[in-house]
Structures are given as C-alpha cells and as structure tokens.
Amino acid sequence: MNPLNEIFMKNILMLFCLLATLTFCAKKEEKEPESAEHEHHEEETNVVELTQAQYESAKIRTGAVSMRSLSDVINANGVIDIPPQNLVSISAPLGGFVRKTDLLQGMNVKKGQLIATIENPDFIQIQQDYLETESKLEYAQLDLARQTELSKENINAQKILQQAASEVKIQKSRLAGLRERLKTAGIDLTALEKGTISNRAAIYAPISGSVTTVNVNIGKYVNPTDVMFEIVDTDHLHVELSVFEQDIPRMKLGQLVRFTVSNNPQKEHLAKVYLINQKINEDRTVRVHCHLEKDDPGLLPQNFVKATIETGARPLPALPDQAIVDFEGKSYVFIQKEKEGNDTHFEMTEVTKGISENGVTQITATGNTEIEKAGIVVNGAYALLSKLKNSEEEGHAH
Template sequence: MSLRFFRILFCLILAGLLLPDPRPAEALPDQVRIPPDVVRTLGIETMVVSPGRGVRVIRTNGVVAMIDDRIRYVTPRSIHRLAIFGYVRRVYADTGDLVTRGQVLVTVFSPDYIEAQQEYLQSIRLERISDRSPSTRPFSPKIREAALARLKNLGVVDREIALLEKTGIVHKNLKIRSPISGYVLTKMAVSGQAINSGDRLFVIANLDWVRINAQVYQQDVPFLGLGQTMKVRLPDTGLTLSGRVIYISPVTDPKTRTVTVRGIFFNKPLRLRPGMFLPVRVLVPAGGTGLWIPKKAVFLAGGHPVVFLQEQKDLFRIRRVSVGASEGGLVPVTSGLHPGERLVVRNGFWVKAQFERGK
C-alpha cells in the first residue's frame, strides 16, 4: 500500500481520538463542530475570501547572460597615435578576479604620459609668469586647461595630478585603472609586452544585474507584456529569484517557433552566472477579477470539488464549488463561494476527516 494511504489512515485515527462527536444535535447535515482548542492543536487556519486577480503561469527555460552596457574594455588611450603606446611593466589582476572601480590593473611605461606631465608643469609655470603681464594673462588658464585635459584623457586621477602639482616629479609609469567594479572576464596584458593605443588589456563585467533570455512558444506570446514578473529557480539551493520582463522580441525563430523574452534580475550576491541554464516562469495576470483561492483549500468529496467554511469558532460547513484551472498555486472559483466568507486554507483534511467520520 502507498505511503499516502497510511498517512490518511493515521489522520483519521488521530482525528477520532482527539475529536468529540462531530455531529451534535444542533448541527445540520452539512456542518460539523470542532472545539476551538482542538482547532488550534490541529493547526487549522482560515482566511476571509476577497476578490482578487489570479495569474497564468508560462513555463519555459532560459539562459543567463551579461548586460552589454555593464561590460567595459580596458584600453590605453594615446595622444599622438604613436605606433607603440608603451610597454607593460606590471600586471596586478588576473582572469576571474573581482576588482573595484579605480583599482590599478596594470602599470605601463608610456612616453605620452611623460610628455603630458611635463606639459602640465610647464603650463603651471607659464601661468605664474603670465600673471605679471596683462597681455598674456588671458591665455595662460586655457593652456593649463588643455594640458590638464590631456592628463585626464590618459586616465590620470585627480589625486595623482595634485601630487604632480605639489612635488613637480614626473613619473614614467602610467597606472591604468578599472573603470567599473566587476569581474575580470579576460586578461590580455602580459608583463614586458609592447602595446598600442586601443589594444584591449582587460575585459571587465559588472554582474550585479544580469539578464535571462527565455524562449516562449508563439501561442503564449499574446499573454506577455513588459513589466511582468519572471521567476527562476536555482537547481543547487532551490532558491527562487524574481525579476521582470524588459524585452519581447518582435521576431519568431523559424526553426523553433519561439520568441525570445528577456528578463532582468538583481544578482548581488552572485547567484546567477552567465551561461547557466535554468527553468523560467513568467507570471501573467489573469483577465478580470474574481475569487482566487489556494489550491490546497479545495478537496474532492463524492467526485466533486468542495471547500470548508468556518461559520463560527467551532462550526464548519462543507460546500460544493465550481473551479477553473489552477495557476501558480491558485484556482479561480466560478460558483459556490462569496466574498466575506471565511475559508479553511490550511490542514483542511482534518475537517474533511470529521465529515467522513460523521456520515
């Protein structure tokens, strides 16, 4: 015999031991009485029925992908478009490392950097001299601003510029920093190599937000809309994460007859890794409003769906209802139930056992 049979048998025996006669003289045939203390002991819970909007669940699969505008390519920027920008001195990050914005990734010996520093120092000296001559005074600030812009174009940060102004010491090695916080996906920089302006030294991606591309069959596409809830379940932990739909492709794949639906998910801490294949659910609000109740609140009695209502603290009534297809753990009730009635939504099998015992 199945485990379910023994579980039901145990519940019926326990109900018979705990509960008094369920059908006192004052109870009608479709009613039973259960003392309030027994209701608490058995964990029977109820809720007041109210109109609400149900959901339709579209189930499919999806692949985690990076967001394009959260990827950065770290490249040296030259001033004069020289054949060789410089030479890599030291590399401080490797593939897979988590780096922060402004963190030094590599130092490069760069003639452009040396020249830009010297020009900036000369512009400061010229500005001091020009203050004594009214004829040249208007031009000196513009010269200094141009020299400062060249330094910033190379990626020199403000504190390094302030140190250059204070000490007047020209440094040979340019520090190239990470433009964003994220993970190093690719590292091409190697100590000693010659690099040109525009060469990719690193590829860094911020994974705090990721997208999931799901494939939805064309018959389900009319129910989709931007902003709808998209859920994924992690296979290792069973954790469910929620996002929202941000894109629905206008094109159907001619081979699979599916449409790409893209959701965006917050991913901090890192749980969704690019390339993961996951089950996806899109929650589509059902049309119209009605009575939606938990699926576990509906039972079968005599081949018909029934629910149990609490009319008093110790009085429960059984009632036949008509229900639709369940979606997302909820079922729509089309007849037999009215707003404001108190419905048994947890451990209703105890109440059912009392009705069976009272027959």
C-alpha cells in the same frame, strides 16, 4: 451385375456426394461469422470490455471535462546577462608597455584599486608640455594684470589689452586639455605639480567586481584600442529571455518568472518582467528583460536559463490527473460507451496535456471533438489500460 443393383448403387453414390457437399457448406457458413467477429475485434484494439463484476471490482467512476481556472504559463529559454554599465573593458588610452599587473581571471577587485602600470616615453613630453603651459599661463595672467592697469591710465592701446586677455584664455584652454590627457593616461598630477616627471602611468579599476578577462603580460606593448582586462559587477545580474512572437500579446510588465539555470537545475529562482522589446528577431522571437527578485551569488553571466512566465489564471478544459494515463510516450483517457447487455465498453482516446495545477491538468483532444461532452473514467483508468493491453497480448498469442 444385375442392372437393378447397378442403378441402386449409383443412386446411393449420388446421395452420399450430395450430403457431403451440404455438410461442407454448412461448416463454412459457421466459420464465416467467427472470422468476421475476429476482424471486428482486431479493429477495436482501443476498446476494453468489462463485465458488471469487473466494473465494480475496478471501482470505475466517471466524470466529465470541466472548465477550471488554471495559471497559464509561457515557456521560454534565455541566459543570465549583465547590464552594459556593469561590464567594463579596460585599455591603456595612450598605449604603452605593461610593467606591472597582478590580475588573474576570477580575482575580485575594488573600485579605484591599482590594477596595472604602463610605461610610455611619450608621457614625458606631455608632462613637459603641461609644465611649460602652466608657466606660460602664469606669465599671461601677470601681463594681463599689467595691461589692465595701464589701460586705466590710458597709457596703452585697447588692442594690447585685448591681446593679453586672449593669451590668458589660450593658455588656460591648452592647460585644461593637457590636464585631461594626463588624467586619462593615469599620470599623477600631484607629483607633477611638484616637478616630478615620470614615464609611467597607473591604471585603476573603474568599478568593483570580478576579473573575467586578462589579455596582457609583463612587457607586452598594448595599443590604445587593445582590451587589457574585463571586469564584471555580478551584483546586478538580470535574465534575458527569448519569447516567441505569438506569446507576446499575453505578456505584461511585472509578471512573475520562475527559472532554473544549467549548472543547478534543481534550484528555482524568481524574477519579474521588466522590459519587453518591440523588435521581432530573425528567429521570430522577442527579447524580454527580467529583473531578479533577489541577487544570488550562485548565478553566473551566460548561464543558460529555462523559464516559465506566469501570465495569470484563465478557464481551461481540464480533468483530474488520475483520469489521464501515459503509455508509450502518449497520453490517453477512457470514454465510457453505451452498455451491451451487462457489459460496459470503454474507448481509449488520445489527448494532449497542457497546464497542470492542484491535481488537475488541461487537456486537448486529439481528433475527438466530442470528448468535452463524454463520460470519462476519472477513477480506475490505469486498471482499464492494464486489462486492454493484457487482452491484446492474449489475442496475439492465440
């Protein structure tokens, strides 16, 4: 090959390689901004962009967080309870064998109603002692009267008179003690005064109410400490709540309590704070005693209670309910950012909801301290959420 032609071909080849290198670099530089822009969009998945036409179509309207007077509440749990005087445990004070009872759990009884008969041989001895003591008292009183007459005539010594008076006091005291033992045992004193002695005693209901516990059967021997029956008067139920110690300073007597019970959560009941305990329990709660506004036969002792205690209105930062959107178990609002040309950007920001009342809800920003000064979408928030999530899905598909 001619040397001149060989040099010419080498120059052509070098020029071709140079052009190819420049073209590759230019294409790479063109792609780099696209990649950076892609990364920028990936980072701003909480920002939605609307054109002016989309803005008007969605009827976007913005507002600001405002201080609204909302009724503050304290949430608490508890149970339906009864006063101690309305729950009675019944036993046989002197013990004995159960010879009769018709009680069943759930039965209603009246105060003074016969609920059981107890048999005990020891009852016979007590009645005998009573009758003997009664006779001794009668004799002692007659002797005292006789000694008194003799002392007026100075026939007997003063000492004998004093002994007679002392004997009357002793017998009276003994007779009174035996009478109370017989009453406690349930023995009929009227029949005993007529000379009728029985080895059985009656047990009567001390209050009206419902039988909740029956621990005996016919023929069973019961000791004085054994609980035979329990009767509950459900006409005066109350609510016992456990309130966390940090909420106690906001509580006052007379505050309204709204509550529901576990067996009927749809029905709301009302009560008022009656007593606030001054002791903090081990679980850092305080017992709060509440009286029902009216008695309700549907409530039962030990019903589980979920309650809200109204502590009065106070100013709180709030937004209209339609400004707050719920997504995947969290709450958000959209904050309007500065415009870029004809487009408007909105940033989705997480918030925590509080008290809701009359179409507005208390909000607390999560990690955004400027939210109370920002322009927040109060109409069209769900439209923004829909566009944001649709844009994310399209981006992932791409």
